[in-house]
Amino acid sequence: MLVLFPMQEQSDDSSEDEAAGDTDMDFLRNLFSSALGLGSAEKVLDELTLDGVARYINSGKCKNIICMVGAGISTSAGIPDFRSPGTGLYANLQKYNLPYPEAIFQIDYFKKHPEPFFALARELYPGQFKPTICHYFMKMLKDKGILRRCYTQNIDTLERVAGLEGDDLIEAHGTFYTSHCVSFCCRKEYSLEWMKEKIFSDDIPKCDKCSSLVKPDIVFFGENLPARFFTSMKMDFPRCDLLIVMGTSLQVQPFASLVSSCPRLLINMEKAGQVNPMMGLFGFGEGMDFDSDKAYRHMTTTREKTQGNRVNDKNPENPKFHTRASTLAARCQTTHGLVSVRGPGVGDRCLKSPRKL
Numbered sequence: 001m002l003v004l005f006p007m008q009e010q011s012d013d014s015s016e017d018e019a020a021g022d023t024d025m026d027f028l029r030n031l032f033s034s035a036l037g038l039g040s041a042e043k044v045l046d047e048l049t050l051d052g053v054a055r056y057i058n059s060g061k062c063k064n065i066i067c068m069v070g071a072g073i074s075t076s077a078g079i080p081d082f083r084s085p086g087t088g089l090y091a092n093l094q095k096y097n098l099p100y101p102e103a104i105f106q107i108d109y110f111k112k113h114p115e116p117f118f119a120l121a122r123e124l125y126p127g128q129f130k131p132t133i134c135h136y137f138m139k140m141l142k143d144k145g146i147l148r149r150c151y152t153q154n155i156d157t158l159e160r161v162a163g164l165e166g167d168d169l170i171e172a173h174g175t176f177y178t179s180h181c182v183s184f185c186c187r188k189e190y191s192l193e194w195m196k197e198k199i200f201s202d203d204i205p206k207c208d209k210c211s212s213l214v215k216p217d218i219v220f221f222g223e224n225l226p227a228r229f230f231t232s233m234k235m236d237f238p239r240c241d242l243l244i245v246m247g248t249s250l251q252v253q254p255f256a257s258l259v260s261s262c263p264r265l266l267i268n269m270e271k272a273g274q275v276n277p278m279m280g281l282f283g284f285g286e287g288m289d290f291d292s293d294k295a296y297r298h299m300t301t302t303r304e305k306t307q308g309n310r311v312n313d314k315n316p317e318n319p320k321f322h323t324r325a326s327t328l329a330a331r332c333q334t335t336h337g338l339v340s341v342r343g344p345g346v347g348d349r350c351l352k353s354p355r356k357l
Contacts (some may be wrong), residue, residue, distance in 0.1 A: 039158035044263050053242070053265055057146070062241045064148035065141055072268060073134035074156055079124060096120070107220040111182065114204055114213055121216070124156070125176070134246055142168055149236050151229075153248055155218045170232050172225060175219035179205070183212035190214055235275020333347050 044061075045052040056062050071079070073317040096116035103115050139162045141147035151170045152159055156268050159169055159176055167291045171177075179190040195216060198205040205214040219225055246267045 009283075017209070050265075053263070056154070056242065056263065063146055064236075064239045065146050065242045065244060066106050066148050066236055066240045067138050067141070067150045068152075068243065068245045068248060069134065069138075069150065069159075070153040070246070070248025073132060074129070074130050074154055074158055074247070075154075077129040077158065079129055079156055093120075102221060105220050106219075110215065110220060111213065116216075118199055118204060121176075125196065125199060129156065129158065131158045131162035135159055135164075137315040139163040142303065148240060151233075155216075170226075170229050172229050174226065175215045176218065179214050179216045181207040181210060183207065183210050186210040188211060303326050 045056050093104060098104055098116060104120060110117055135158050138150050142164060148161055149170055150164055150168055151172055155173055155175055157175060177192055181188045181196045182302050186207060186209055188207055195205060207214050240262045243262055243264045
């Protein structure tokens with residue numbers, strides 16, 4: 001699914017401190033403007049298509065791109081996501097005899113029963129998989145000097161393997177890259193190589209200083225997110241020129257609340273990040289508002305892929321990049337709401353009216 005959201009153009013602040021300082025005022029301004037119906041959003045994209053996004057990126061005006069990514073960008077590498085029925089990680093944990101699937105990532109359960117987690121870690125350990133085209137796309141943005149930051153929910157470290165460095169990444173759910181003793185009195189750090197040796201030797205990793213468990217620095221349920229997550233988001237999102245969301249259901253907070261008031265591109269298999277009506281009423285959580293009558297042409301393209309990591313629209317008969325189904329929808333600018341449209345990409349006419357969308 002591709003969803004494009006043209007939003008108000010933002011100015012490039014002279015300093016990050018000024019950007020952070022203006023956040024509260026921008027919030028109040030947008031809140032009252034939205035509530036009172038004042039003003040109109042200035043278009044940044046000349047066309048609500050991937051070509052329009054590409055032209056915007058190449059225009060020189062798009063200097064700070066933020067990518068928000070989840071497990072969906074790694075599924076074509078062979079790593080299962082969490083929630084897909086039948087194939088997701090949570091649907092295939094029966095062999096570990098868990099009280100419920102999420103227990104494998106709960107800190108209290110881990111401290112009492114670490115064996116299931118380390119058995120799973122052996123199957124999914126970083127280094128056994130290669131980055132996908134999504135990971136290398138973000139590396140390309142970095143090489144061009146326009147990647148502000150990648151906020152990732154993933155713990156597979158494929159962003160690092162593709163060439164992103166620590167400063168480029170906010171690993172919101174932690175990482176296997178380092179590990180620490182779970183004892184608050186110790187907290188000794190261990191390397192990726194040390195943890196790998198323990199996991200593949202079937203040893204439960206224990207601290208050589210205090211004999212407590214050693215856990216990879218991934219964020220379990222019941223643990224706090226890294227402090228850098230919160231400090232960076234305050235600086236990054238006010239300066240964001242384009243937000244690209246890929247492969248995430250946007251169901252886990254606070255990652256789900258990071259959608260920004262800028263042009264937004266969603267690449268996902270299903271709708272994600274829809275605004276909570278009550279939160280939206282008070283101006284919090286600027287989500288993806290698919291169904292509002294006030295939304296300006298929220299266009300979606302859903303695709304069911306059968307083979308390969310990419311879809312070749314120009315040659316749908318190519319078995320390597322075959323698209324089995326394509327459903328198009330857009331919001332009519334007149335009175336017809338969400339309707340089907342013609343065309344293999346964006347579509348340009350409401351089927352209920354000859355008038356353009």
